[in-house]
Amino acid sequence: MKILLKSRSPSDTIRIGNRIGNLLLLGDIVALVGELGAGKTQLIKGLAAGAGVRKTTYVSSPSFTLINEYAGRVPFYHIDLFRLGSEKEAEELGLEEYLQGRGVTAIEWADKIPSLLPKELLWIEIRNTGRKTRSLEITGKGERYLNLVDQIQSSEFGVGSSETRRRGSRLPTIC
Ligand SMILES: Nc1ncnc2c1ncn2[C@@H]1O[C@H](COP(=O)(O)OP(=O)(O)O)[C@@H](O)[C@H]1O
Numbered sequence: 001m002k003i004l005l006k007s008r009s010p011s012d013t014i015r016i017g018n019r020i021g022n023l024l025l026l027g028d029i030v031a032l033v034g035e036l037g038a039g040k041t042q043l044i045k046g047l048a049a050g051a052g053v054r055k056t057t058y059v060s061s062p063s064f065t066l067i068n069e070y071a072g073r074v075p076f077y078h079i080d081l082f083r084l085g086s087e088k089e090a091e092e093l094g095l096e097e098y099l100q101g102r103g104v105t106a107i108e109w110a111d112k113i114p115s116l117l118p119k120e121l122l123w124i125e126i127r128n129t130g131r132k133t134r135s136l137e138i139t140g141k142g143e144r145y146l147n148l149v150d151q152i153q154s155s156e157f158g159v160g161s162s163e164t165r166r167r168g169s170r171l172p173t174i175c
């Protein structure tokens, strides 16, 4: 099961993330893939907000920290593997622990650790389709995530832009 969503702006991407984040449950893993500047971190801002992370809990830039933990409805882990050298390094860092359902875990550059990823997860590929436009291809792997993709598809109907603006002011700062 796969859906393709179009984003027309960074705030649109955050809005999509927010909607998905609302649906996330303890133990969920979201893998994000896409080139530098694709919008993975923007999407995670939305995921975190949707998972109940408040703006005031912002910690530090994940460029220097591989794993950031935020308090949301459930613990929210933001993992950024941009600077990861190898899968072995990920093992040494104890990354596997975070892939075992301690909270909601969102992983940027998830394709860097193919053998460490669980088989079941939500896989999101972001592609740059223009200066302000992006495509988001969302695939569910495993029963839970097939279900989730179904729910995401339903939640994408009837989106109100005024709601997006109201929510925008409460978004966490993750960069
Ligand atoms: N539709 C869009 N969705 C997300 N980001 C966008 C979009 N259009 C332009 N951008 C810009 O692209 C950049 C994405 O950055 P970021 O989310 O940090 O990417 P990544 O984490 O994938 O490297 C930001 O500067 C953002 O303003």
Ligand SMILES: [Mg+2]
Pocket (backbone or CB within 6 Å): 040, 041, 080, 108, 175
């Ligand atoms: Mg990023």
